[in-house]
Amino acid sequence: MPSSDKSKPLVQQTDQADALLNIAFNAIKTYQAGLQDKPAYPSHAVLDRLKSLDEGMPQRSSDPVEILQGLAALGDATAVPTTGGRFFGFVSGGLLPTGLSARMMADSWDQASALHAMSPLAAELERVCERWIVDLLGLPQETIAGFVTGTSMATYCAFAAARLQLLKNAGWDFHRDGLFGAPDLKVVVAENAHSCIWRALRLLGFGERHIHRMPTDQNGRLRLDSGAAIDEKTLLILQAGDVNTGGFDDFTALCAVAKEKNAWVHVDGAFGLWAAASKDYAYLTDGVEAADSWATDTHKTLNAPYECGLVLCRHEALYREAMQTGAAYAPLTDKRDGMAFVPEMSRRARAIEIWAILKTLGKEGVRDLVNQICERAALMAKLLRAHDVPILNDVVFNQVLISGDTDDHTGRMLAFIQASGVCWCGGSSWKGRDVIRISVCGWETTEAHIADAASVITESYRQS
Numbered sequence: 001m002p003s004s005d006k007s008k009p010l011v012q013q014t015d016q017a018d019a020l021l022n023i024a025f026n027a028i029k030t031y032q033a034g035l036q037d038k039p040a041y042p043s044h045a046v047l048d049r050l051k052s053l054d055e056g057m058p059q060r061s062s063d064p065v066e067i068l069q070g071l072a073a074l075g076d077a078t079a080v081p082t083t084g085g086r087f088f089g090f091v092s093g094g095l096l097p098t099g100l101s102a103r104m105m106a107d108s109w110d111q112a113s114a115l116h117a118m119s120p121l122a123a124e125l126e127r128v129c130e131r132w133i134v135d136l137l138g139l140p141q142e143t144i145a146g147f148v149t150g151t152s153m154a155t156y157c158a159f160a161a162a163r164l165q166l167l168k169n170a171g172w173d174f175h176r177d178g179l180f181g182a183p184d185l186k187v188v189v190a191e192n193a194h195s196c197i198w199r200a201l202r203l204l205g206f207g208e209r210h211i212h213r214m215p216t217d218q219n220g221r222l223r224l225d226s227g228a229a230i231d232e233k234t235l236l237i238l239q240a241g242d243v244n245t246g247g248f249d250d251f252t253a254l255c256a257v258a259k260e261k262n263a264w265v266h267v268d269g270a271f272g273l274w275a276a277a278s279k280d281y282a283y284l285t286d287g288v289e290a291a292d293s294w295a296t297d298t299h300k301t302l303n304a305p306y307e308c309g310l311v312l313c314r315h316e317a318l319y320r321e322a323m324q325t326g327a328a329y330a331p332l333t334d335k336r337d338g339m340a341f342v343p344e345m346s347r348r349a350r351a352i353e354i355w356a357i358l359k360t361l362g363k364e365g366v367r368d369l370v371n372q373i374c375e376r377a378a379l380m381a382k383l384l385r386a387h388d389v390p391i392l393n394d395v396v397f398n399q400v401l402i403s404g405d406t407d408d409h410t411g412r413m414l415a416f417i418q419a420s421g422v423c424w425c426g427g428s429s430w431k432g433r434d435v436i437r438i439s440v441c442g443w444e445t446t447e448a449h450i451a452d453a454a455s456v457i458t459e460s461y462r463q464s
């Protein structure tokens with residue numbers, strides 16, 4: 001029964017809705033305004049404040065204004081500033097204000113994009129974004145897109161479709177007879193593939209024994225001569241942007257071999273597939289359109305908010321068969337029903353912010369974004385090279401891979417950089433040695449940010 005007591009929070013949520021929105025809006029503006037003055041990563045002392053969260057769930061209700069003010073202060077202090085231009089860890093991607101603002105509106109509309117009926121707006125925008133992105137990335141016109149959380153989920157979806165097709169090739173009815181007792185499939189993949197690849201293969205039951213991990217060249221590119229025989233029961237996994245080096249496979253040659261054998265080709269293009277949107281970098285993705293499926297993120301290179309990934313597949317009927325769904329209360333229609341393209345049902349309407357970004361930037365804006373990110377990475381490499389910091393990769397896109405003279409030296413450099421507060425980089429290992437990854441992926445990164453970061457990194461090399 002609704003409470004008539006004004007002190008109860010459910011009532012306050014109505015009375016105080018305005019105050020709560022203002023707290024959020026002010027918190028966003030304060031955070032954005034303060035970004036350049038913050039250390040590149042919160043200090044241990046600041047992060048110690050997170051210990052205050054460790055309490056049992058409160059018995060009594062509290063004033064939402066007070067709670068949100070506390071959250072705003074805690075978040076402002078402890079959020080990792082992945083936006084702002086000085087964060088080069090992982091492949092984080094910046095945050096375009098258009099995307100942030102569109103997402104805030106979308107969240108207030110609380111649209112679910114399972115069925116067209118649930119949100120014609122979200123459904124239409126999925127359809128439009130799908131067409132625009134397929135065109136922008138130069139993929140076959142018949143390619144469909146599923147809007148998922150990220151490349152990990154996109155990979156999972158694409159492999160589910162691949163599994164269905166390859167078992168069909170082997171004369172096996174997967175939906176009727178299942179996976180147990182099915183013919184063996186084979187996977188050919190670079191040994192340095194992203195961890196999400198191994199996980200998706202495991203979740204889908206491909207079996208370690210059937211996975212052929214292939215050696216690669218210094219930039220992580222699959223070697224043609226390394227050929228485990230490819231046949232019509234093979235899933236060949238290629239990369240547009242290795243997570244360490246940013247290297248791109250030779251799609252033209254590899255897809256030609258695979259097509260001849262009727263294998264399935266999947267491309268992990270989490271951040272690198274966007275090279276296709278710039279004529280200056282499109283040579284890297286030459287031939288990529290010959291693949292069967294692709295996984296990419298918009299929350300990396302396109303600088304959309306997090307949880308915006310895309311699975312792309314050129315075989316619509318087969319793909320829909322793999323994702324088969326529908327319920328008496330939620331039947332699929334002949335309109336765009338988002339859940340026909342993904343494993344989930346209720347999902348945020350993430351096409352709203354993707355559309356806002358694409359519509360604002362236009363093709364030229366996306367090209368400029370890709371170019372700027374890559375040029376800043378090239379500048380970083382140039383400045384470091386001028387100071388003799390060892391660069392291990394061929395800097396073709398947005399990744400710069402460096403190391404010290406020994407693994408210990410690299411470890412000390414990384415600690416020095418991470419403690420500097422000037423910029424933040426993460427560690428990794430590459431071809432058996434410890435390395436430091438510098439990933440330039442945000443529109444916010446200026447040449448001055450690069451110069452400051454390059455000085456600190458050079459100093460770390462000299463002094464560690």
Ligand SMILES: *Cc1c(COP(=O)(O)O)cnc(C)c1O
Pocket residue numbers: 091149150151152153194196241242243268269270271297309
């Ligand atoms: C980030 C990344 C992934 C995983 O993407 P998520 O969006 O984090 O799931 C996969 N492959 C590559 C090359 C990546 O950079």
